[in-house]
Amino acid sequence: MPEVSPTAPANPGPVRVGLVFGGASGEHAVSIRSAATVLRGLRSGANASRYTTTCFYIDTEGRWWGPALADAVLSQATPASPEQLAAALQQAGLSCGSRGLSGFPAGAREVAVWFPVLHGPNGEDGTIQGLFTLMQVPFVGSGVLGSAVGMDKQAMKAAFAAAGLPQVPYACVNAAELRSDPGPLLERLEQQLGYPCFVKPANLGSSVGISKARSRAELEAGLRAAAALDPRIVVEQGVTARELECAVKGGGAAPLQASVLGEICFDADWYDYETKYSEGRSHTVIPAQVPAPISERARAMAIAACRAVHAQGLARVDFFYSEASGDLWLNEINTLPGFTSQSMYPMLWAASGVDLEALVHELVSGAGEWQNLPDGEPTA
Ligand SMILES: Nc1ncnc2c1ncn2[C@@H]1O[C@H](COP(=O)(O)OP(=O)(O)O)[C@@H](O)[C@H]1O
Ligand SMILES: [Mg+2]
Structure with a gap:
C-alpha cells in the first residue's frame, strides 16, 4: 500500500453532478437534447475524472424520475412514452396522475452540485432555483431573481428600461x-x-x-x-432588423464574460416556432459579420443586461440590429439558453476558444459561488 502523508489532502474523488432535464414546459423536448450535450461535456476529457453524473428527468406532469428512466430518455432522445411512464409509476407505487411530493428519486441525496437544464416555464423561471435555494445546495446558473425576471418579458423589459438599455418601443x-x-x-x-x-x-x-x-x-x-x-x-x-446573439458566462468569482456574436439567419418573415424547429429553415453565422463597434456595443450590452436582471452563471442575450439606422436594441435574455449541439450558446463559446469540456467545467465549478457572496454582486 502506498504511504500516505498525514498532511496530504484526501482525494475527494469526483464531484457528483445532478443533471435535471425535461420539465413541464413546451420546451421539454429541446431540454432533452440540451441535457445530452451537457452530459457529453461532463464526460469528456478531464471532466470524466472530475465529475460523475446522476441524471434526473422531470416529466411533463412535473414528476421527478431517477436514472432508470432519465438515462433511457437521454439515450432515446425523445420524451418518455406513456408506456415508459406507466411502468415507472407502477414501479414507484404511484397512481397515474399523482402529483406533489412523492420523495426525491434515489441518488438525489448524494448530489453535490445541481445542473438544471430546463427551458421555459417550470425551470428557467426561478422555480427550480427556489427549490435548490431552499435546500441550500449549489446549482449552476442564475438564482431565483435573475431567473424569474429574465423569464417574464414584462419584468425583463422593466429591468432593462430601468438600466437605460435600448429596446424597441x-x-x-x-x-x-x-x-x-x-x-x-x-x-x-x-x-x-x-x-x-x-x-x-x-x-x-x-x-x-x-x-x-x-x-x-x-x-x-x-x-x-x-x-x-x-x-x-x-x-x-415591429422592426426590420438582423438578429444577433451573445453568450455570457461567469458572474461569481470570475467576472461576467461575453462571447463573440452570432447571427441567426432564416428563411421566413420572422423567426417563428416553425422556422426555429424546421430543419434547413435557419442557420447561424459565427462570428456575426457586423462592424467591430457594433459587436463591441452588443457584448458590453449583454453584460449590462445580465446585471440588470441579476443573471449569473450562464445566459444568452439577443439583439435586433438595424443596418439602415445603425440601431442596436436589446431583445431578450435567456438564463437557461438552448444547449443542444446545434445551439448558439455552446457554439458561441467554442468560437470564442472555450470548448464544451472547458465550458461545462467552468459552469459547474462556478455553481453556487454567488449564493455565498454577501452582496451577490458579480465582480465585473
Ligand atoms: N419587435 C420585433 N420586431 C421584429 N421582429 C420581432 C420583434 N419581436 C420579436 N420578433 C421576432 O419574433 C421572434 C421571437 O421573439 P422573441 O421575443 O425572441 O421571443 P422568444 O422568447 O419566444 O424567443 C424573434 O426572434 C424575431 O424574429
Ligand atoms: Mg427569442
Missing part, C-alpha cells in the same frame, strides 16, 4: 383588459406602436403564442391568442 397589456370593450386598448396600442407590431405572451419562449399584427383585426386576434396562454402580454413595435 413596447407596451404591457393584461389579459383582463380584453374582457370588456377592447377598442380603447387597441387604439392606444396603434397610437403608441403602430403596425406591424408583435404580440407576445410574457412567459413562454420558443416563439410560442407570438404573432405579428399588421392590422387592428390581427392585433385583436393576436392579443386574444396570447391571453389564452398568459395573462401578462407584451406588444412591441
Whole structure:
C-alpha cells in the first residue's frame, strides 16, 4: 500500500453532478437534447475524472424520475412514452396522475452540485432555483431573481428600461383588459406602436403564442391568442432588423464574460416556432459579420443586461440590429439558453476558444459561488 502523508489532502474523488432535464414546459423536448450535450461535456476529457453524473428527468406532469428512466430518455432522445411512464409509476407505487411530493428519486441525496437544464416555464423561471435555494445546495446558473425576471418579458423589459438599455418601443397589456370593450386598448396600442407590431405572451419562449399584427383585426386576434396562454402580454413595435446573439458566462468569482456574436439567419418573415424547429429553415453565422463597434456595443450590452436582471452563471442575450439606422436594441435574455449541439450558446463559446469540456467545467465549478457572496454582486 502506498504511504500516505498525514498532511496530504484526501482525494475527494469526483464531484457528483445532478443533471435535471425535461420539465413541464413546451420546451421539454429541446431540454432533452440540451441535457445530452451537457452530459457529453461532463464526460469528456478531464471532466470524466472530475465529475460523475446522476441524471434526473422531470416529466411533463412535473414528476421527478431517477436514472432508470432519465438515462433511457437521454439515450432515446425523445420524451418518455406513456408506456415508459406507466411502468415507472407502477414501479414507484404511484397512481397515474399523482402529483406533489412523492420523495426525491434515489441518488438525489448524494448530489453535490445541481445542473438544471430546463427551458421555459417550470425551470428557467426561478422555480427550480427556489427549490435548490431552499435546500441550500449549489446549482449552476442564475438564482431565483435573475431567473424569474429574465423569464417574464414584462419584468425583463422593466429591468432593462430601468438600466437605460435600448429596446424597441413596447407596451404591457393584461389579459383582463380584453374582457370588456377592447377598442380603447387597441387604439392606444396603434397610437403608441403602430403596425406591424408583435404580440407576445410574457412567459413562454420558443416563439410560442407570438404573432405579428399588421392590422387592428390581427392585433385583436393576436392579443386574444396570447391571453389564452398568459395573462401578462407584451406588444412591441415591429422592426426590420438582423438578429444577433451573445453568450455570457461567469458572474461569481470570475467576472461576467461575453462571447463573440452570432447571427441567426432564416428563411421566413420572422423567426417563428416553425422556422426555429424546421430543419434547413435557419442557420447561424459565427462570428456575426457586423462592424467591430457594433459587436463591441452588443457584448458590453449583454453584460449590462445580465446585471440588470441579476443573471449569473450562464445566459444568452439577443439583439435586433438595424443596418439602415445603425440601431442596436436589446431583445431578450435567456438564463437557461438552448444547449443542444446545434445551439448558439455552446457554439458561441467554442468560437470564442472555450470548448464544451472547458465550458461545462467552468459552469459547474462556478455553481453556487454567488449564493455565498454577501452582496451577490458579480465582480465585473
Ligand atoms: N419587435 C420585433 N420586431 C421584429 N421582429 C420581432 C420583434 N419581436 C420579436 N420578433 C421576432 O419574433 C421572434 C421571437 O421573439 P422573441 O421575443 O425572441 O421571443 P422568444 O422568447 O419566444 O424567443 C424573434 O426572434 C424575431 O424574429
Ligand atoms: Mg427569442
